[in-house]
Amino acid sequence: MAEVWITGIGLVTALGCDRETTWSRLLRGESGVAPLRLFDTTGYRTHLAAQVDDSCLTLPSVAAAALRHASRTSRLGIAAAAEALTDAGLPIQAGVKHPWGVVFGGGSAGLFEAEEFLRRRLRHGHRTRALNEFLEVPQDASTDRVAEAFSLAGPRVTVTTACSSSTVAVGLAAEMVAHGETEVALAGGADGLCRLTFAGFNSLRAVDAEPAKPFDRRRKGLNLGEGAAVLILESAERARARGARPYARVLGYGVTADAFHMTQPDASGAAWERTVRAALADAGVTPDQVDYINAHGTATEQNDPAEVAAYVRVFAEHLARIAVSSVKGALGHCLCGAGGIEAAITALAVARAMVPPTAGFAEPDPACPVDAVPGAGRPWPIRVALSSSFAFGGNSAALVLGKVA
């Protein structure tokens, strides 16, 4: 089984159209959460979200044909993939099919555009025009779009496990590379804001009308976000041979279900604990080797203590010296794209020995006894890091990344 390296990262978030802008603003403790401009929020509990600037969606380096009728989510994915491929030094040659796989977490896909179609369809009947707005409804549409944009002919998988989708996707992609199913995989995911998720999370009263405060005793809920991340995964042998620079190694992943409730986590964190233990076992590392946890940290009342309860049990006395931060205070909860974005942030943290802060966190909650990295990022040597996600349906997943020796 081959060692798997992350050799390229592309990021598009509310903090920036690219990896370095996102990373530097994240370290400064800035937040991309602001009044939502994408659609009218009259009547909702919150008017805030972490929206990507529209300028990030104009992609001069990508052929116009590949973007024709592309949804907002697909454009996010294509932008992140373009940056990741360039970063990895894998140029895309026109007219050449590349045998690389795409493993993405899929969620809202083209739903934002389809909502417009549906609105008209509900009012005007079955002859409603502009069916093209409906074509990217399948959750794998953005995966297809990325493959089409860059002529990728390797295996293509779309995981759709809600908020853990792209965490699983990175783990699965690493497994496929490790076992030689594909020499290179573009792994991650994209998710765009839309009315469905905005209305849904509002109706569940899971949102905060103010900027979210993960792990903070004042937390009241999450802010939704959007974005995309693509990680280029390849074997260490292949990367070395072509002189590629690694960010981190993918050591393993774990995935379980809590079989408890569709929207609420088991407060004991028991299933989350099983996930983390499974991930560490898969990676072949022990709790004392972990230096950083990029937490799910949604800032909902139920999520944060359940998550921390799992860490307390798994890491015991070691937790006191582990930095635990959530980027959702800065980037919003990007749902099916969140895990990929957080994996990318975690890989950057490992490579640069810096941990990002938890934007919004200021007042510790006794129910969440972790070093949540308030304020700004801090230098932090990392041997092993964990990136953790939890999803509707009780699905949790955790990735283990390590420093390349």
Next chain:
Amino acid sequence: MNGDVYVRAVGVVTAAGTGIPALASALARADWQATLSLERPDAPPLPVAVCRDFSTQGHLPPMVARRLDRPARLLAVAAREALGTVGEPFPWPRDEVGVTAGTANAGTEALVEVLKAVFLASPEEAPPMQFPSTVANAPASQLAILEKFGGPNLTFAEKQAGGLRAVVEAGRLLGRRRAAAVLACGVDEAQWLNAEAYHRLRFTRRSASGPGAILGEGAAVLLLSSSPGDAPLARLAGWGAAAVPTATHLYPSSGEPLARAIMLALEHSGAATRDVDLLLSLHSGAPRLARLETEALASALGQRRPAAMAVTDRLGEGAFSSALRALVAVLALGGAPIAWPPPPHLATLGFPGLSHPPRTALVTALAGGGSAVAAVLTAP
């Protein structure tokens, strides 16, 4: 593949009825056809193979059924049939039982209902109880909650190939020892907006008897484990997947990715083309798909002409249908009498109908967007 993967049990709900006996009965009748009709709110019905008589009565307690949306009900009933045949005590710790599901449209009905409230009433009217059902992983998650299965719970979206993807990913989970057993599932609901979109794209039949594909609904469940148990039904011997860049709503321009997936599956399973004695055709009635399959088989199987049969052109297309093909292959490997003939495009090429129990079955799927999956199942 890391270790063996066995099919221990199966369960199903289709337009042929609820349960394996109903499906087997339909398969034994050459003339069986589904009644095709799906109502729309403000337009003529569309030809869809709906599970018309489906009921949870006798399968799920009413209080449980009431909490579930239709895809979750279809899946739960099919899963209960599979689980009911493995006997007591339950052979695996429930925390080590996973679920993999492929779906093309689970969540669409809930999505329409939530957005209808937002658009036609107001955002405050968005129903919180229905929002969780809008996620595609709701049926698999509901199943895990219902049965207290704490293993990996993964849903895959790969349009028509989603169900077979779920089967092969279950094999991967077992091979990597991430689970002791996995319910590999395909599930779809008949949903008017989804059917209307396919209809307007001219993918589906314009009338009940015309050319073109039909959509369907149902759930197919294969219970897989790495231990054979006393009476395994089949063995998942290997699989392969390939893709070609294609617009997400179109089939690829050639059968090449399907051929590649078949060849990878044969290689992975250690089977030669001469070993294949049953092909579960992916024929849905769509002429373009028939052309692509013909092209792929010529490339992957050469002159080999195994027995062939199609089920998707009668029970309907969807992600569930590719899992259903794997399930029907398992029934055939077990000697179930099957009278459904090869699809016309394969019969013309000399592919015969099934006349005796096969030993090795090839199951394939090809999705819009250009992704292909193939699996080889063998008699235990």
